[in-house]
Every structure is written in structure tokens, then in C-alpha cells.
Amino acid sequence: MALGFCIGVALLLSLWSRAETAGIPDGVLRMECHDRYFMIAVDLSFTGDEPHFEAVGETGAYAITQQYAAQCGYSINVHPLPGHVELRASYFSCQTQNKDDEMFTFNFNLNVTQEGKEVTYPLQDKTCSPSVPWSPREVTCETNYMEVSVRSEVTCPIWNKEG
Numbered sequence: 001m002a003l004g005f006c007i008g009v010a011l012l013l014s015l016w017s018r019a020e021t022a023g024i025p026d027g028v029l030r031m032e033c034h035d036r037y038f039m040i041a042v043d044l045s046f047t048g049d050e051p052h053f054e055a056v057g058e059t060g061a062y063a064i065t066q067q068y069a070a071q072c073g074y075s076i077n078v079h080p081l082p083g084h085v086e087l088r089a090s091y092f093s094c095q096t097q098n099k100d101d102e103m104f105t106f107n108f109n110l111n112v113t114q115e116g117k118e119v120t121y122p123l124q125d126k127t128c129s130p131s132v133p134w135s136p137r138e139v140t141c142e143t144n145y146m147e148v149s150v151r152s153e154v155t156c157p158i159w160n161k162e163g
């Protein structure tokens, strides 16, 4: 029966998502929407010294290597003193879903080596709506990349100051 099947699928999905998000202890992970970037901080006591993140988009999961980070608007920095690793993502980073430049949805996986095995933890999607409106042109400098955003509907007058 169709209804029975739907309930079966719903149950399966809910069990599934619970199984997937289980595992990251409370208080280890923080996600914050800032005006110009999205931030994830994870305790090093959980990740170990070499955490690996993946950016998850519509076409799959991409390992955030140094090169990928610089090309795609991500920045990963280890802060041994408060003891966490921080991932910052530009609102215009490659795998971020952008809805009308107003709603941005981020999705990441975190790989952690536990007992010699690599375990993948999907982090919950997070949607941010920055409260500060975008200026026609914005320049962002991160530790590993610089980003220039130009709003496309603004037409720049083309003339030369020097004449």
C-alpha cells in the first residue's frame, strides 16, 4: 500500500539521518554566520592535528586542499591555543548554494582519523542570511586568497579619469 510504503521510507530516512549525524560530541563543533564569511570551529581534541574538510555541493564532495581553498574561497587555520581548527568560507565559495545573494547554504564533511581509520562526519547544513547588504563592489582579503565581488546589475560608466 502506498501509505505504508511512505511511512516505511520516512522511518528509514529518519533513522538514516540520525545515524549520520551521530558521533560528533556536544560542544566540539561551532558554526557561525558572520557578515562576510561563514565559520566552523572544531576542537582539535576531537579532530587530531590534521583534520580534513570536504566542501559538499550539488555535484559532490570536494577535498579542501590548499590549492582548492585558495581557488574556491575557503580558508583553514589551526589555532593551537584555544585548541581548535577554524574553517572559514566565503559566501561566494565554490560549493555554497546562493539564493539571490541573500540566502547561502553551506555543507561540509569533516574527516577525522580515529584509531588509525578515517571516519567521515557529515556536518549539518547551515543557511546564513547576512544582515549587512552587499555593496556594489567588495574586496575581501583572507589569509590565502583575495576576493573581489562586483554586482553585475550595476553598470560601470566607462570613462578614463585622466581623459
Ligand SMILES: *[C@@H]1O[C@H](CO)[C@@H](O)[C@H](O)[C@H]1NC(C)=O
Residues within 6 Å of the ligand: 052, 053, 054, 062, 063, 064, 111, 118, 119, 120
Ligand atoms: C575523507 O574520507 C573519505 C573516506 O575515507 C575519503 O574518500 C576522502 O577522500 C576523504 N577526504 C579528505 C578531504 O580527506
